[in-house]
Amino acid sequence: MTDLTAFIAGLPKAELHVHHVGSASPRIVAELAARHEGSSPVPADPAALAEYFEFRDFAHFIEIYLSVVDLIRDAADVRLLTYEIGRELSRQQVRYAELTVTPYSSVRRGIPAGAFCEAIEDARVGARRDFGVDLAWCFDIPGEAGLPSAEETLRIALEERPDGLISFGLGGPEIGVPRPQFKPYFDKARAAGLHSVPHAGETTGPGTIWDAIRELGAERIGHGIAAAQDEGLMSYLAEQQIPLEVCPTSNLRTRAVADLAEHPIGKLVAAGVPISVNSDDPPMFGTSLEREYAVAATLLGLDQHGVADLARAAVRHSFLSFDGKAKLTAEIDAYEAAATH
Ligand SMILES: O=c1[nH]cnc2c1ncn2[C@@H]1O[C@H](CO)[C@@H](O)[C@H]1O
Numbered sequence: 001m002t003d004l005t006a007f008i009a010g011l012p013k014a015e016l017h018v019h020h021v022g023s024a025s026p027r028i029v030a031e032l033a034a035r036h037e038g039s040s041p042v043p044a045d046p047a048a049l050a051e052y053f054e055f056r057d058f059a060h061f062i063e064i065y066l067s068v069v070d071l072i073r074d075a076a077d078v079r080l081l082t083y084e085i086g087r088e089l090s091r092q093q094v095r096y097a098e099l100t101v102t103p104y105s106s107v108r109r110g111i112p113a114g115a116f117c118e119a120i121e122d123a124r125v126g127a128r129r130d131f132g133v134d135l136a137w138c139f140d141i142p143g144e145a146g147l148p149s150a151e152e153t154l155r156i157a158l159e160e161r162p163d164g165l166i167s168f169g170l171g172g173p174e175i176g177v178p179r180p181q182f183k184p185y186f187d188k189a190r191a192a193g194l195h196s197v198p199h200a201g202e203t204t205g206p207g208t209i210w211d212a213i214r215e216l217g218a219e220r221i222g223h224g225i226a227a228a229q230d231e232g233l234m235s236y237l238a239e240q241q242i243p244l245e246v247c248p249t250s251n252l253r254t255r256a257v258a259d260l261a262e263h264p265i266g267k268l269v270a271a272g273v274p275i276s277v278n279s280d281d282p283p284m285f286g287t288s289l290e291r292e293y294a295v296a297a298t299l300l301g302l303d304q305h306g307v308a309d310l311a312r313a314a315v316r317h318s319f320l321s322f323d324g325k326a327k328l329t330a331e332i333d334a335y336e337a338a339a340t341h
Contacts, residue, residue: 143171
């Protein structure tokens with residue numbers, strides 16, 4: 001396993017499902033908490049923070065997530081957070097990441113949309129320059145905030161249209177937040193050339209995934225693990241090559257699955273469903289992309305070649321350009337060849 005861990009650490013990777021605020025490291029959380037001292041329940045001390053990040057269920061997770069969102073008060077916070085995410089991704093040999101960003105949450109808390117987009121763009125340029133990592137944005141609707149947040153997220157996406165923006169998403173709770181109501185917003189986002197990447201089937205059943213496909217035109221599904229409960233859906237995902245962005249430790253920590261041994265990733269792969277492995281909210285779940293690759297390797301019984309295939313799959317399922325995919329795939333191939341000779 002040590003060899004495999006080292007192989008994973010050096011493997012060039014793409015990350016397709018990772019949330020912006022959910023990527024704030026304990027160091028950045030402490031820095032933000034210190035900047036805005038006395039007005040947040042989020043502890044600055046790393047041990048207390050780890051305890052704060054013990055989630056009773058998915059609803060509790062969202063509540064805690066939003067308390068961390070509250071730490072981000074101005075454009076400088078947004079820039080710092082985003083730039084530091086680039087640093088951490090590059091440390092893990094991530095070359096390309098599609099970061100799910102929720103502009104609505106920050107704009108509602110008083111950061112102007114223009115300043116918010118400028119801050120993430122500034123960080124994107126800086127992260128490429130300083131760390132050699134390419135970031136792209138998925139702007140997601142926070143489901144719990146309903147249709148007004150959909151309207152506002154779409155408006156920001158289309159009016160600001162930051163250079164890194166490539167896709168439109170839907171996050172937050174699924175229970176009580178049916179997907180079809182968001183159809184008009186996804187229609188407009190897609191008409192404007194954004195890819196459709198909603199979350200579905202993380203905390204509810206396969207019906208939500210069908211809705212995401214039929215109503216929202218999903219090209220990839222965030223999580224989508226409930227597909228394992230529906231043979232017809234798994235066949236459809238396999239035939240249509242609609243990938244799932246699987247985040248095993250996240251599912252464990254939000255208690256979407258009771259035990260990693262019960263995680264459906266193996267069943268999905270066996271049914272031919274295309275998947276990528278991702279980290280979701282790594283510090284909040286006490287994980288990293290490297291660790292998720294190791295978890296997937298254990299669950300799927302993968303060797304080095306299998307793990308390199310996971311990295312190639314993420315590239316294939318990404319929204320990188322044809323050339324970008326070819327370049328990163330070649331880098332993975334070369335790394336694998338060098339490691340095995
Ligand atoms: O695993 C997840 N599922 C759904 N939403 C999530 C997850 N992780 C972070 N968020 C974030 O939760 C916020 C509230 O809707 C959104 O910002 C969404 O991006």
